[in-house]
Amino acid sequence: MTSLEQLRSAMRRAGVDALWISDPANVRALSGFTSGKDGKVLVTQSGATLYTDARYTVQAAGESSVPQFIARPPDTYAHAAPTLGGQRVGIEADHLTVAVLDDLRAAWPDATVVPVRGLVQGLRVRKDARELAALRAAQAIADAAFAQVHPTIRAGVTELDVALELELAMRRAGAQSAFEIIVASGPNGAKPHGVASSRVIGEDELVTVDMGAQVDGYHSDMTRTVAVGNPSAELRRMYRAVLEAEEAAVAAVRPGVRAADLDRLARDLLTGHGLGEYFAHSLGHGVGLDIHEGPSLRGTSEDVLESGMVITIEPGVYVPDVGGVRIEDLVLVTDHGYEVLSRAEKDHL
Numbered sequence: 001m002t003s004l005e006q007l008r009s010a011m012r013r014a015g016v017d018a019l020w021i022s023d024p025a026n027v028r029a030l031s032g033f034t035s036g037k038d039g040k041v042l043v044t045q046s047g048a049t050l051y052t053d054a055r056y057t058v059q060a061a062g063e064s065s066v067p068q069f070i071a072r073p074p075d076t077y078a079h080a081a082p083t084l085g086g087q088r089v090g091i092e093a094d095h096l097t098v099a100v101l102d103d104l105r106a107a108w109p110d111a112t113v114v115p116v117r118g119l120v121q122g123l124r125v126r127k128d129a130r131e132l133a134a135l136r137a138a139q140a141i142a143d144a145a146f147a148q149v150h151p152t153i154r155a156g157v158t159e160l161d162v163a164l165e166l167e168l169a170m171r172r173a174g175a176q177s178a179f180e181i182i183v184a185s186g187p188n189g190a191k192p193h194g195v196a197s198s199r200v201i202g203e204d205e206l207v208t209v210d211m212g213a214q215v216d217g218y219h220s221d222m223t224r225t226v227a228v229g230n231p232s233a234e235l236r237r238m239y240r241a242v243l244e245a246e247e248a249a250v251a252a253v254r255p256g257v258r259a260a261d262l263d264r265l266a267r268d269l270l271t272g273h274g275l276g277e278y279f280a281h282s283l284g285h286g287v288g289l290d291i292h293e294g295p296s297l298r299g300t301s302e303d304v305l306e307s308g309m310v311i312t313i314e315p316g317v318y319v320p321d322v323g324g325v326r327i328e329d330l331v332l333v334t335d336h337g338y339e340v341l342s343r344a345e346k347d348h349l
């Protein structure tokens with residue numbers, strides 16, 4: 001659980017006395033309440049309250065590490081108002097609508113409500129032992145599901161067949177899918193987020209499978225590109241280039257490395273193979289209660305890797321009308337380097 005004391009220090013640095021937390025993952029991180037989308041947390045310098053409604057009275061009492069107040073807006077806001085008089089109250093700019101901001105300002109006329117960014121997210125980037133256990137468990141379930149389904153990825157089955165079998169295997173192992181499984185075959189591989197369709201996988205194609213499991217709210221994330229039959233020389237060349245970029249970037253992971261430099265390393269390698277223009281996204285991202293969280297491994301990122309971060313390394317190339325390749329590992333930044341958490345085999349073309 002993210003420490004309230006650490007958050008209060010971050011709040012003071014940001015110049016706010018209180019923080020109204022509406023990002024579902026942050027609500028969960030701070031309170032332990034697993035239905036974060038239907039909860040809010042108010043943190044002041046002396047206390048914290050979980051606000052949720054009567055559907056969750058029993059659940060919240062069982063899960064929350066902070067006191068609960070059961071109500072819906074505007075009663076929620078009215079309950080908080082006396083505590084907030086004369087205070088600067090931060091709201092999470094990335095997770096609050098303009099309409100709710102208006103409502104809060106109207107409900108708290110004696111407070112100054114100011115947008116802030118990333119205060120709780122900043123505390124979530126390094127994972128503790130409990131979080132790491134959940135992430136490892138999620139990845140192990142995804143690895144096992146992939147190992148089971150990999151042999152069934154062949155010409156004649158649909159992308160949806162593959163996605164369904166993967167989801168079933170993860171569900172049977174006690175996990176939910178972390179996101180809508182991506183199975184992109186043949187020319188569909190040119191769509192980085194081509195979710196599984198009714199397309200029938202053909203002979204001599206590449207199939208990109210991007211999947212993850214969710215355990216105790218923590219996500220895993222892994223991509224493998226699978227060869228069916230004997231893909232063309234062009235597809236093999238793309239595959240080998242992406243694998244080279246992926247392995248080089250993973251090998252460079254250690255504390256102190258700038259995330260932007262890792263992105264550059266992978267991008268330069270792909271550019272050397274004439275494929276840089278087809279690498280259509282960032283090298284990776286942090287993973288935890290959100291599938292995409294800090295640190296960001298994009299070229300413009302200011303983030304620097306620290307031990308305890310869990311990140312993806314996932315270069316890809318996407319060539320319209322031809323197809324695509326993405327290879328993604330889930331990687332823990334350790335004190336002196338890295339540990340690859342995703343164990344599923346990679347095809348060697």
Ligand SMILES: CSCC[C@H](N)C(=O)N[C@@H](C)C(=O)N[C@@H](C)C(=O)O
Nearest residue numbers: 179192210221281282284285291292
């Ligand atoms: C719909 S969640 C899919 C997760 C997937 N493994 C993934 O992270 N794909 C990346 C290509 C991605 O979306 N990267 C983001 C961070 C980006 O580059 O903006």
